[in-house]
Amino acid sequence: MEASLPLKNKWIVNTRAAHQAQPLTEKLRDAGATVINFPLLEIDAPENYEDVEHQLSALEQYDLAIFISTNAVERTLDKVDVSTLKKLKLACVGKKTGLALKKHGLDSDFCPERFFNSEALLALDAFQQFIPGKKIALIKGEGGRDLLQKSLLKWGGDVDSINVYRRTCPQHNLALLKNHQQRQELDIIILTSGFSIDHFFELADKHSETAVANSNNKSNENNWMNSVTLLLGSERLKSHIPDSFKGKVIFAEDPNDDTLLKELTIDNKL
Template structure:
């Protein structure tokens, strides 16, 4: 009885939280949601894989010694990009390292990269481009490590500032074969989506009646850009959280506390 009371008193008790991150990135968040009494429902909307043919990747990584700055777009870019870098040797001592967000910076730190240029707020390309270290880049060779495709703002802006920019595709994103009915059958309390691409995948797998039902659920996203796309789809209750696990959990707990009042 005492144990049941302890569980029911936790801030996310009785709430079913859908996590739409790639499966390999969802485990820690799921564990923490459980710690706070919630039930995580894993529904990955993106699949992350290594590039099919890594010849071009290996060729680009071999030019790291001529690179002044390497920018990692995401934790996946860190995972796959650093694996390729370590396989070829290591990061040249003279090369600067940057990351778009704190999650990527933390992933680099955990791999032994101590000095990482990263925004302390606004964790996106705009936030990184605003930093002093990225202003005077004329004549510098910049590598941007990312998945296949994505926004071009970072590269376009650095080129406009005089840098030589090279994109390095170090992983592939794909749409997994998922059945949205599984999620809708799970008595969902709230949904977290961490990319516009994942949101688009979710929308595409829903029939109109299910869209109407889903857009009435609370949606938690880490960026205004995703929130804008969600509102355009018709989502009624969109909350923008801080980035990373801590940001999402803080947002979920604040919402749950309000819900109970």
């Protein structure tokens, strides 16, 4: 029975956006974990939505549409008919994004089989050969890395970014997590994007500054974070971890739910 519940008595924080957290939460609970849902990401409409709608209305003019995330797929198909996308070549950065397209009856022409990120897509020979001279719509959220766009331009692509959503952080402090940690009810926090990591540490700094201002015990306020273990969605995300963090950090190969679960169970990193 214990082997079938490898995460029994473990408290794990799921920081995925609320509308995307349930599948991972269910997998963790099925493995015996107690899950704290603490979304650090919320998906909102872009501020210049009229401009984005205008860009999407001209999507037929492109040779290739690249989707950076499942959110990019869903936000686009809220405004664009499937028949329009069927006229284009489609690319995505990972399996979940490809499945989001498949749900709407669309197949991705370029999708990495593992290591689901921009680097993996750029490494595909067929993708590289297709790019020169093509008009490309890079469909994404506001901000994020510019690696993909820079590479496409370098290879001779004509690239337009279409930012169909923006990321915001719905949390205002880390008091809930600190309270769990003080009750020994916090083993690991899962962070799967640079945005989530950045805002996690911004909230940590804010919480520490507020607490220190109202406390004579500065060391305790600064040290609670260092007893926390972080599971990151890929090793490239380690650049978002500040040097001041002294807690344990472990990495999954990619941010997919099954890969995260494997890192916690089969590899027994807790």
